[in-house]
Amino acid sequence: MKINVETTVTAPIAEVWHAYTTPADIMQWNAASDDWHTTAASVDLREGGEFSSRMEARDGSFGFDFAGTYTKIVPHQLIEYAFGDRTAQVAFTDSPEGVNVSVTFDAETTHSVEQQRDGWQAILNNFKRHVEAEV
Template sequence: METAAQKITVETTINAPVAKVWEHFNAPEHITQWCFASDDWHAPSAENDVRTGGKFRTTMAAKDGSFSFDFGGVYSNVVPQSVIEYGMEDGRTVQVTFTENGDSTTVTEIFDAEQTNPADMQRDGWQAILNNFKKHVEAN
């Protein structure tokens, strides 16, 4: 009997309107500026067709060239400036919600944990990426 995957939640509130947050979250030229967990990594390329049925792929790589991987999937539900749901290539699912709070926007990501790394490590990594996103949006 298969058990349901553990869900992990990360969240941040960004001092920007939802339209700007949505644009920076989805435009490839912005994704490459924030989609990594630490300063010794980067995202050298990103492709994104943000619509239900569309696909995305972001390459994440160590700056020293020692390791890289592609993070990708297919969107199962996209409601502009509100929600993004997608399936990753390994079968796990993610839901991202954008909640406008006047002059700020809360971004919440709920994702299925993978079975290789501890849940705390996964949460910390996804939260670090979301924190980079917040910093990027607020600086641009």
């Protein structure tokens, strides 16, 4: 099953792309709630390149690495990647309202579809706030 989340960011496409693909920016926006944060991020933005984000609870009680391999990159338009046995696609579409960022990913079986959608949407909402605060 595929799950989709999206937002429209009021900023130029180059800035939206940069914030989505730069480790220093990723560490600022990549969390679903205020009690989590990303403590490290790496990006090798090319097909076959790897990425990783270390996500941790702020109280130190839990953490995990979200990592994978880029399978397709079309600058300022598309990022596709595999993580474990799952895949995701991030599409960037310029519009008069801003840049629509649409993330479609394979669901997993541990959490409900609603929990997964809500978590990924919360991260995408943080991304939007981060980029728009920088403009």
